Amino acid sequence: MENKYIFVNDQFIHHAEAKLHVSDLSIQRGYGIFDFLKTIDFHPVFIDDYLDRFYRSAKEMNLAPPHERTELKSLVKQLIEKNHIANSGIKLILTGGFSEDGFTLNEKPNFMMVQSPLNISDTIFEKGLKLITNNFQRQVPSVKTIDYLQAIRTWPQVISCQADDILYHKDGAVRECPRANLFMVKGHEVLTPKTDILKGITRSKVLSLNEMGLNIAERDFSLEDLKTADEVFITVTTKNICPVLQIDGKPVNNGNIGKITRNLSNLLQQLISKDIENKNGFNI
């Protein structure tokens, strides 16, 4: 990535030179928000949904983004042009800015955009995921803050269990994965938790797929309910829909990818393809 650009505040900077002074409140106090969208064939998929959430998160954390939406879209477009990575993830970060006393929020936050290659392969879908559960409630759950203390701290357990990700629950009430939402299929219902979670963009797209005679809904359920699920899958920008085939060492659906998961995955792909065709003004 060394020959690529990172956008910092108001300019495109060579990757290696993109630095922040240590007085920034992200370094001093872990204070910031971000969002993460993907490009496919140079097109930023569902960009308006991600920007909606980015501005909402900023507002919730008293951060004033330095660029309004039209300008920001133009900057995203310039980043894509400059770096020329067709399939990528673009991370927008907004921190508390430089703070003289290391605590007081600066009226001028620091803003960054970092782009990295991202290729979503069928291999990950076909392999499926193994989750381990962890009793934890994210703070300020509805906001996409940069706070991943618990996920990174708990990661050695994921590795030692040869798992792929963590599933948070609060005293048995299923919440979310650190970077993904969870869905459970049971009979003709497809459910995803509603309370104290980050509402993912991919999650919202799946909720919009009311086809196939399915009842797709936001409704809380417990780890006990999850044990009786026919199918389980996660939604996440970097993987779209991905089946969960094991939770805490116990197989889901006998370790097989379910029919509904596969169908919803195809329908989501169609939504993504439609967004790419429509181009939303990002035809470059």
Add this chain to the structure above:
Amino acid sequence: MENKYIFVNDQFIHHAEAKLHVSDLSIQRGYGIFDFLKTIDFHPVFIDDYLDRFYRSAKEMNLAPPHERTELKSLVKQLIEKNHIANSGIKLILTGGFSEDGFTLNEKPNFMMVQSPLNISDTIFEKGLKLITNNFQRQVPSVKTIDYLQAIRTWPQVISCQADDILYHKDGAVRECPRANLFMVKGHEVLTPKTDILKGITRSKVLSLNEMGLNIAERDFSLEDLKTADEVFITVTTKNICPVLQIDGKPVNNGNIGKITRNLSNLLQQLISKDIENKNGFNI
């Protein structure tokens, strides 16, 4: 502070040049720990207690500090000599390091030491503090992480209430202030909460002051209990002991500084003076 030095990883760097690449996990994921000690007349007060906690926090968060204790003490000494600020706060920060994928912990964390002037005046003690309460439980409470999302996010309320700080409680159980511990005096008992808090160094020094026929103890209490307190004070490195004279707009001890608070403050001052006299090998 522009002519002062900040220590970054293995060198002393001019203040303005002390920067981290944006791939650092504090910026990407709010991942890091820190500690904060003070110098009085060039002497780092209770340094071993602060370093104990610093190494403990690092271990809890799977971070390997780049300098072992003797070396670190020598670096603190060099920082004090170079910057020549007699009365100061020194912040040691250890982050998750540069992360290629913006999530995976680097085996090599980034380490910084920042020194700023700090003068503890009697004025703050005599003025006392006004607190507002906030229902919140810090995550990983026993570790001094850089996570201050809630405090900074809630600060506008402190300002609009013309208060000085926040007091966290968990559903009525008193915890701590974002950067300080709380004590309540009732009759001949002096109590400080025990559960799910960060155990401050100044707090531990006060707990060691079993004089004056007082029973100073760690024991949980509620906001209701706090309403009946004779005296309330906080302990914090930057202010030592400081009386709390108002909580949520209601006066404590009719808005007067209590006798026990004043006595404990004097005893704590004596402990600090003793530490300065002993010098702990920091005679420069």
